Amino acid sequence: MPFRRWWITLLLLVPLSAQAFDLDDLQRQLAATPSLAGSFEQQRELADLDSSLSSQGTFLFERGKRVVWQLEQPVEERIELTPQAITDGSGENAPPGGEQVAQLFLQLLEGDWQALESRFTLALSGDRDDWQVALTPKEAALRERIAEIHLRGSDTIDHLDMRTPDGDRLKVRLFDQHPLNDS
Amino acid sequence: MTDRGYRRLGWLWLAALALCALWLGWMLRQGLPADTDLTALLPADRQAPLVEKADRELGRGFENRFLLLLGDDERVPTTQALGRSLQRLVDEGQLAGVDWRELDLADADPHGWMGQWRYRLLTPQWQQAIDTDGGSTLVEPALRRLFSPTARPEPVADPFGLLDAWLSRLPRSPIGAADGLLTLDAEGRQWSVLIGELKGSPYDLPMQNALHSALERFQQQHPDAELLRSGLVFHAAAGARQAKREMSTIGAASLLGVLLVIGFVFRSPRVLLQLMVPLLAGSLFALTLTLGIFGRLHLLTLAFGASLIGIAVDYVLHLQCDRVIDGRQFRLRRLMPSLTLGLISSVIAYVAQALTPMPGLRQMAAFAAFGLIGAWLTVVLWLPRFTLHASPFTARLATRWWRLCQPRWRLSPWLALAGALVLATFCGLRLTSDDSLELLNPSPAALMQDEQRVQQLLDRDTGSRYFLVRAADTQSLLTRLDMLDGSLDRAIADGLQVEYQSLAGSVPTMAEQQANLARVRKLYGAPLDALVERAGLPATVADEARARLQQAPPLTLAEWLETPLGSLQQRLWLGKTDDGGVAATVVISGARDARTDATLSTLADSLPKVEYSDRVSRIGGLLGELRRHTALWVAAAMALMTLALLWRYRGRAWRVVVPPFGATLIVLTAFAVGGVPLNIFNQLGLLLILGIGLDAGIFNVEHARKPAAWLAITLSTLTSLLAFGMLAFSATPALHYLGLTCLIGLASVWALVPWVRPEAGHSTPRRESEHV
Numbered sequence: 001m002p003f004r005r006w007w008i009t010l011l012l013l014v015p016l017s018a019q020a021f022d023l024d025d026l027q028r029q030l031a032a033t034p035s036l037a038g039s040f041e042q043q044r045e046l047a048d049l050d051s052s053l054s055s056q057g058t059f060l061f062e063r064g065k066r067v068v069w070q071l072e073q074p075v076e077e078r079i080e081l082t083p084q085a086i087t088d089g090s091g092e093n094a095p096p097g098g099e100q101v102a103q104l105f106l107q108l109l110e111g112d113w114q115a116l117e118s119r120f121t122l123a124l125s126g127d128r129d130d131w132q133v134a135l136t137p138k139e140a141a142l143r144e145r146i147a148e149i150h151l152r153g154s155d156t157i158d159h160l161d162m163r164t165p166d167g168d169r170l171k172v173r174l175f176d177q178h179p180l181n182d183s
Numbered sequence: 184m185t186d187r188g189y190r191r192l193g194w195l196w197l198a199a200l201a202l203c204a205l206w207l208g209w210m211l212r213q214g215l216p217a218d219t220d221l222t223a224l225l226p227a228d229r230q231a232p233l234v235e236k237a238d239r240e241l242g243r244g245f246e247n248r249f250l251l252l253l254g255d256d257e258r259v260p261t262t263q264a265l266g267r268s269l270q271r272l273v274d275e276g277q278l279a280g281v282d283w284r285e286l287d288l289a290d291a292d293p294h295g296w297m298g299q300w301r302y303r304l305l306t307p308q309w310q311q312a313i314d315t316d317g318g319s320t321l322v323e324p325a326l327r328r329l330f331s332p333t334a335r336p337e338p339v340a341d342p343f344g345l346l347d348a349w350l351s352r353l354p355r356s357p358i359g360a361a362d363g364l365l366t367l368d369a370e371g372r373q374w375s376v377l378i379g380e381l382k383g384s385p386y387d388l389p390m391q392n393a394l395h396s397a398l399e400r401f402q403q404q405h406p407d408a409e410l411l412r413s414g415l416v417f418h419a420a421a422g423a424r425q426a427k428r429e430m431s432t433i434g435a436a437s438l439l440g441v442l443l444v445i446g447f448v449f450r451s452p453r454v455l456l457q458l459m460v461p462l463l464a465g466s467l468f469a470l471t472l473t474l475g476i477f478g479r480l481h482l483l484t485l486a487f488g489a490s491l492i493g494i495a496v497d498y499v500l501h502l503q504c505d506r507v508i509d510g511r512q513f514r515l516r517r518l519m520p521s522l523t524l525g526l527i528s529s530v531i532a533y534v535a536q537a538l539t540p541m542p543g544l545r546q547m548a549a550f551a552a553f554g555l556i557g558a559w560l561t562v563v564l565w566l567p568r569f570t571l572h573a574s575p576f577t578a579r580l581a582t583r584w585w586r587l588c589q590p591r592w593r594l595s596p597w598l599a600l601a602g603a604l605v606l607a608t609f610c611g612l613r614l615t616s617d618d619s620l621e622l623l624n625p626s627p628a629a630l631m632q633d634e635q636r637v638q639q640l641l642d643r644d645t646g647s648r649y650f651l652v653r654a655a656d657t658q659s660l661l662t663r664l665d666m667l668d669g670s671l672d673r674a675i676a677d678g679l680q681v682e683y684q685s686l687a688g689s690v691p692t693m694a695e696q697q698a699n700l701a702r703v704r705k706l707y708g709a710p711l712d713a714l715v716e717r718a719g720l721p722a723t724v725a726d727e728a729r730a731r732l733q734q735a736p737p738l739t740l741a742e743w744l745e746t747p748l749g750s751l752q753q754r755l756w757l758g759k760t761d762d763g764g765v766a767a768t769v770v771i772s773g774a775r776d777a778r779t780d781a782t783l784s785t786l787a788d789s790l791p792k793v794e795y796s797d798r799v800s801r802i803g804g805l806l807g808e809l810r811r812h813t814a815l816w817v818a819a820a821m822a823l824m825t826l827a828l829l830w831r832y833r834g835r836a837w838r839v840v841v842p843p844f845g846a847t848l849i850v851l852t853a854f855a856v857g858g859v860p861l862n863i864f865n866q867l868g869l870l871l872i873l874g875i876g877l878d879a880g881i882f883n884v885e886h887a888r889k890p891a892a893w894l895a896i897t898l899s900t901l902t903s904l905l906a907f908g909m910l911a912f913s914a915t916p917a918l919h920y921l922g923l924t925c926l927i928g929l930a931s932v933w934a935l936v937p938w939v940r941p942e943a944g945h946s947t948p949r950r951e952s953e954h955v
Contacts, residue, residue, distance in 0.1 A: 048339055055330040077327040102333045118363040
């Protein structure tokens with residue numbers, strides 16, 4: 001059973017201080033809210049630009065199914081991410097290469113450590129009320145695109161922080177999150 | 184001729200053979216200059232080197248790589264097992280590499296190397312949008328892109344996302360990533376994709392064996408996994424395995440059979456050796472002179488020419504049977520007329536072929552004629568000088584066999600003619616022909632099915648249908664390609680079910696690139712200001728973006744082909760042609776039927792310097808042309824032979840021609856009845872039948888009362904039957920048809936001979952009668 005072997009590997013990777021709280025626990029904790037809705041604030045800092053691109057809106061998250069990203073400011077746009085595809089408001093598929101980014105985005109929001117573990121080294125710290133997961137790419141090909149990803153949260157993921165090697169940074173804050181019952 | 188003169192001639196011939204050996208050795212110092220392309224058999228003005236080159240370029244991926252599709256319920260662990268076992272082959276140095284993990288896709292980011300050209304590359308939609316209103320409709324989508332969490336915005340380098348729009352238009356591989364594996368989603372199922380890269384030739388035997396056993400082991404361990412294979416290496420390996428298998432079954436049986444028959448009749452191993460000497464001498468003579476005259480040799484020439492030399496076995500057997508049975512009374516002179524006539528009639532047939540305009544057939548004719556002459560000279564000049572152990576058993580056997588085979592009644596010429604007419608009419612009505620490519624394809628059906636499924640699942644073209652486009656220089660080539668693409672687009676809009684790949688889709692002409700840059704400058708006016716303002720970015724961003732336009736180098740074809748994306752299209756580029764121009768192909772995939780083909784051909788005809796090529800039907804056409812030429816040649820050879828024989832035998836000539844012509848008709852009738860279509864290979868077999876049948880006919884008439892002649896005829900048909908007829912059991916279509924023809928034809932020759940034997944008392948050549 002390869003899955004079991006993964007878990008063993010993962011357990012060994014987890015720092016001693018977090019022994020009581022591992023990725024397994026975290027995944028279970030996140031899975032407790034299968035669907036939720038809330039608001040987001042996204043800030044993109046670009047290295048060759050003095051200012052940053054800020055946007056906000058609402059989101060809807062159905063575990064294992066889809067994420068709907070509803071941009072409200074400064075432009076209206078609805079983006080739907082599923083494991084198979086990303087579609088924008090006009091129903092068109094995303095540009096090439098965007099697919100992999102979308103899949104990654106989905107895996108991060110779901111806390112799908114199994115999938116992430118094949119490409120990233122994961123490090124969990126903190127406790128169940130304030131945890132942090134740091135992800136660093138394993139392979140050089142991915143390291144050219146992503147330097148580091150940090151996730152922070154409690155019962156839900158509250159912060160996502162992604163840095164690229166050329167100095168760009170994407171910060172997403174998720175707030176006003178509330179579970180949905182009718183899914 | 185005096186005995187001394189005869190001996191001197193013998194030494195002279197030996198010296199000639201020695202010279203041949205030296206010359207051949209010198210010519211082969213860099214290996215055999217052999218052709219394998221079928222078109223090399225055609226007249227020079229019919230050959231198309233550019234088409235050959237296109238075929239080679241388009242086939243390269245199939246040659247140097249292989250692709251496996253793996254479907255299984257437990258896909259991930261199964262694929263990992265297979266991937267690791269292939270990786271071991273890489274580590275052992277058998278393969279150059281294998282890609283199967285998601286990361287192996289290593290999609291080097293096109294933004295990095297395509298970026299500098301983006302201002303000159305616009306999709307038709309964008310061109311239209313900018314031409315209509317300066318591009319203001321492009322602001323809103325660009326804004327959405329800047330704020331999408333999954334996009335990678337570049338407000339300075341590319342605020343509108345020109346490059347993404349352009350890239351999304353390029354053909355994308357259906358192979359994606361899932362579960363960390365290269366994956367293909369097709370037919371509602373996930374297939375793992377494993378791509379292997381060969382180190383050297385796909386014909387490399389140790390590599391084939393290693394790959395084969397790795398896959399066999401995998402399938403034994405995972406019997407439920409569905410594994411589809413594609414790539415020349417699998418076909419080559421299957422061919423090699425089949426050849427090996429047949430060599431050890433058919434080949435061994437043939438050899439054993441010949442050894443047993445000759446050993447049984449002559450009771451001496453020496454006869455066997457002496458049987459080989461003329462054949463080897465003939466082959467040496469033929470190979471040297473043919474290479475000397477033509478400079479190159481086609482492999483088909485070598486294969487069939489060598490088998491035609493098999494006719495020479497007749498000369499040896501007749502001579503040896505006579506020697507063994509006559510003992511000291513043997514006189515070469517008595518045999519000379521029939522031996523000479525046998526040679527002359529066969530050589531006439533080949534000279535007739537040498538007059539055809541097909542260089543391939545000319546080569547084959549020269550090879551066979553020289554081979555027969557060489558073997559004949561060796562038989563006549565050297566064989567009588569070798570000592571022979573004459574077993575009395577042979578003579579007894581000959582007499583007994585002779586008595587056993589006396590027919591009850593004999594064929595009359597009118598009955599023979601009537602029979603021939605009936606058979607010929609039947610053949611004319613029922614016989615079909617087949618020139619399909621499958622004749623040249625020895626791959627097992629299962630492998631062909633795999634191949635087809637893989638192509639279908641991957642929606643991949645096999646590179647067998649394409650337009651060949653020529654022009655004086657690269658720019659006019661791109662213009663012409665662009666025109667062709669336009670015509671194709673219109674035809675597709677009108678319902679033509681094909682897709683195409685063209686270089687013009689990736690590299691616009693200089694004029695268009697210039698126009699595109701002008702459009703982008705327009706877009707970078709007011710629309711850019713609006714975009715920057717609405718995104719909440721400082722106005723300096725717009726200035727910085729405009730500054731980038733100062734350096735917007737054009738994309739040349741050469742630069743494109745150097746990029747990772749362009750290297751995938753390398754196969755479409757043929758480069759410089761002999762006439763100083765350049766050429767490229769546009770590859771077609773999709774529906775394959777007569778109507779599509781007709782539409783594509785008309786499309787090509789409507790454009791200058793554009794031709795449509797369908798490899799499958801082209802090779803079929805070539806095979807058909809070769810077949811029709813050989814058929815004509817067989818008929819001409821028959822007519823010439825008949826004339827030559829009439830001159831010597833007059834009223835008895837029909838007795839000579841019944842075995843060869845009758846056997847030919849019987850073979851054709853058998854094919855007509857059995858529904859076996861006529862093709863180039865069974866026609867080449869007919870040539871062998873004609874040669875051996877004619878020799879049998881001549882000796883049968885010349886030495887009508889001699890048991891030795893009948894024994895020799897029996898032995899010669901039997902050994903040829905064992906050598907060639909056994910090929911009927913080969914799984915390789917070409918060999919199978921050649922063998923089938925020989926099997927039926929040689930048996931018919933043998934069966935026909937006694938029925939046309941001149942009756943006792945009938946005037947046989949005088950010298951003969953006094954010895955019986």
